[in-house]
Amino acid sequence: MPIKVLFEDNHIIAVVKPPGILSQEDDTGDPDMLTLLKQDIKERYNKPGNVFLGLIHRLDRMVGGVMVFAKTSKAASRLSESVRSRHFGKTYVCVVQGVPNKPQARLTNFIRKDNKQNQVTVYNKPTSEAKEAILDYEVAAVSGRYSLVAVKLHTGRPHQIRAQLAHIGCPLVGDLKYGAKPTGGITEIALWSTSVSVPHPVSKEMMSFRSVPSGSEAWSWWMDSQLADASVLLSNE
Secondary structure: OOOEEEEEOOOEEEEEEOOOOEOOOOOOOOOEHHHHHHHHHHHHOOOOOOOOOEEOOOOOOOOEEEEEEEOOHHHHHHHHHHHHOOOOEEEEEEEEEOOOOOOEEEEEEEEEEEOOOOEEEEEOOOOOOOEEEEEEEEEEEEEOOEEEEEEEEOOOOOOHHHHHHHHOOOOEOOOHHHOOOOOOOOOOOOEEEEEEEEEOOOOOOEEEEEOOOOOOHHHHHOOHHHHHHHHHOOOOO
8 A cells, every 4th residue: 555655754754544444453463553653764764674663653543644754762752752742733725514603712611531432421521530631623615514624632632622612502514423414425524634733752843744635535525725724724833
């Protein structure tokens, strides 16, 4: 499977994850980005033995877009620290059912995950075992009953964007788990990782990697210029 490489040096590699591919191996044995990239690096550089690649963050299986991996253990440690200290910026674009009441806002909730059901519950107030979840959103365009929305994450909770937007009555197109109504034959969740910004683990230079959504039919509802504009909203804030 060809994987689009956005940037690569001796320390990091930034790529575009296709929707439907796991971020890392699970019990299904289905293809995952970590394994695919290790194989790709091994073949391209004719490396003997095992290839090191550090998983720094994850995308849900159904979500496509930018991912950054570490190519050394030192880079992995420093990038992980950037995530913990919230110097690891992540923005997304999604298509939701309905129109948010406010054109832009910050959502602060508390999320608790049920690991058996692989689903989260959103609360408005602190709740036992729930973790704070914060995101900013901005409506980029509206077409009939659907909205194109840019999102900037301030925390990285499981299913955070999906659950928080559903909580305000705007579930993502294709996301039946969180209350979306079936839309034609769309089976992919309309969510895309449009940018990742992070200090380079060695040079400390702030680097940004970007990708415009593609694949899901929901993206075809919007002009290329709308998708491009939405993809850069909130990414520099």
